[in-house]
Amino acid sequence: MTLIWVKIGNARGPKGDPGVAGPPGAAWNKADATTAVGAYTNLPLGVTPVLSGAVATSLGLPVARLGTVTVTPHRADGTRRSYMFETNYVNANSPREVWTTVPDGSGIMQPWEKLWPRPKALIDNGAALAGSTIYTLAEGRWYVSGSIATSVGLPPSGSGQIARNGWLTIKYATGSSDAKHFEWVTDDVNNDYTTELWTAAKRSGDATIKGWRQVYPVKASLPSALDAGLRHQIERDQLRALVKGPISTAGATPVAFVWDDYPATMKAKVIEEVRRIGLKITFAVCSRSLDPGFENIKGVGEVTWSDVNSWVVDGLVEIANHSADHQDAATDEELFDTIVTGLTELRAHVPAANPRMTWVQPSVVYPNFNNGDSPSAYANEKAGQLIAAYHPYYTGLQKLIGSGAIPMSGEPVPGLARVWVDSMTEADRKAAITSLAGTGRGIIISTHANAIDAASRWTLAEMISYLEWLKAEEVAGRIKVMFLSNFAFARP
Incomplete structure (x- = not known):
């Protein structure tokens, strides 16, 4: 299955929180997820406004909030689709939220997961990653210091770049532990070093990760x-x-x-x-x-x-x-x-x-x-x-x-x-x-x-x-x- 990732905007918010230390590769807490699969699967490709909390509930969306649903095809014929629900910002107590759900390798919709604000999670402090080959790791989420990020090859890299702290998330892409998706979100430091979102993938049977791609901000990625x-x-x-x-x-x-x-x-x-x-x-x-x-x-x-x-x-x-x-x-x-x-x-x-x-x-x-x-x-x-x-x-x-x-x-x-x-x-x-x-x-x-x-x-x-x-x-x-x-x- 080919994953198509949609830019979700500037994921600025609370700085990364190392939370409670856990064993390397520990699964994150999915308490913020919901398994409901509803009428949102009938929405057309593109962006559909959700005009009330009642409409969100009727569609089976994860929270009863106003916002927009973006439907993106995973296949050219549109037979498999991913869904992103982005709520409106109301106030500090009801901030903007971004939720996503995707089909697994059999086309079955997975539980909604909150991407932003990032839920506190059971994570490792990142030290166990030092010297690791990250594409061999199991599913998990880590808060990683800049020095460790550099040592394991997380972006950005190259001349003029600084080591960045951030979150590394690894997910199984198809239900198989051999096919994985990688998401790396750096902390927001200042106007010169704002939050960056990078993604990469490892296909089943491949020995290494495919190249990292910067999803936000999109510096030089124009549509065909x-x-x-x-x-x-x-x-x-x-x-x-x-x-x-x-x-x-x-x-x-x-x-x-x-x-x-x-x-x-x-x-x-x-x-x-x-x-x-x-x-x-x-x-x-x-x-x-x-x-x-x-x-x-x-x-x-x-x-x-x-x-x-x-x-x-x-x-x-x-x-x-x-x-x-x-x-x-x-x-x-x-x-x-x-x-x-x-x-x-x-x-x-x-x-x-x-x-x-x-x-x-x-x-x-x-x-x-x-x-x-x-x-x-x-x-x-x-x-x-x-x-x-x-x-x-x-x-x-x-x-x-x-x-x-x-x-x-x-x-x-x-x-x-x-x-x-x-x-x-x-x-x-x-x-x-x-x-x-x-x-x-x-x-x-x-x-x-x-x-x-x-x-x-x-x-x-x-x-x-x-x-x-x-x-x-x-x-x-x-x-x-x-x-x-x-x-x-x-x-x-």
Whole structure:
């Protein structure tokens, strides 16, 4: 059986606790496990939200908590699957929990096991491992000092690395003591040496462990074109279910209005006008735009992530991933950081946001990508594969019809260009939309908040007038202004 491991996020938490010393290879305490096998086995591949504790109980999940279930295939035909249940964080007394269960070699689901927070366990203090060949050990869990970890070949290793304390867990992979899975989780030391999760495996009959693979943080592990395509399909299907697509606009022209960057300026000049007029806008924001050193994309004024989250709660705004930092990226590590880590950070900053977040392409340089100007940019280039793998819908630079009109069939056509309205005349920005009436096409219009009252851009009064015109057109039934996630599945 081939195990497919899913990144579970940053396993930060209590430092490793050596607990009570026990004999080498002692089995860990599974008191936190539950053997219930329930309706969760009928869930589809991908991520399914669990909206209440009662739903969790009805599915046979290990705890009655809100959260998400991620279902991952062990075989290409999906006949065997692993399940991960990640609960929401409530408070210090009800922290985030991560539970997993996998099938054994016969396909029988095993008891749920809590991965985080790590339960106290019956473990050895690690000293007995010194000088060991760890792939010969039986099942068990050890807390290991850095010097011992280095002596037995646990990662990280090589020039510039430091010896790390952490947890080593060994499990039988198929019920046979000859096939094993190894998990190594280092302690969280400081910002330079955070928690790392590594995995390795020994197949039955092999004499040694296959190479260690770093699962978290993922430094340079990008999806293949096939993996990216499959992940994108799952993301898209999950978003379709969330928005209940396809969405009919009853003949009205679908319009998505996307605002990029400058959350402080959004708060100062835009949000209250959007609230007063009653429009829905999509806010494409970088996860580090409020960090020191990124004032160039913060805008003018004071703003917090709580402010941004409140806009979502109030139904005014949908959040889109706009990268972590709006910077060029060249290496695999930089691409993963700005596209995927940025997405993770944004979800943490704005917990009310749509869990299947869209991607709005920033004007930056990624290798051979050209801001997504062709289908091959997403099929063949690393940046495009990452964007597709982690987002159900994304904008780019492709233009299929004229200067930005998009065919709307109820199924997403990703990677298409936006139309920038802040530099147009009033007549042209209106005509960009009215010209699409009855064509079955839609449009994504865009601006930056810092374009207000900027040279060769619109004034505050012109911006407000345009918002009011959009609302009047919507009330008249001629257009439908939608969040980007809904726009993706719109059908006139």
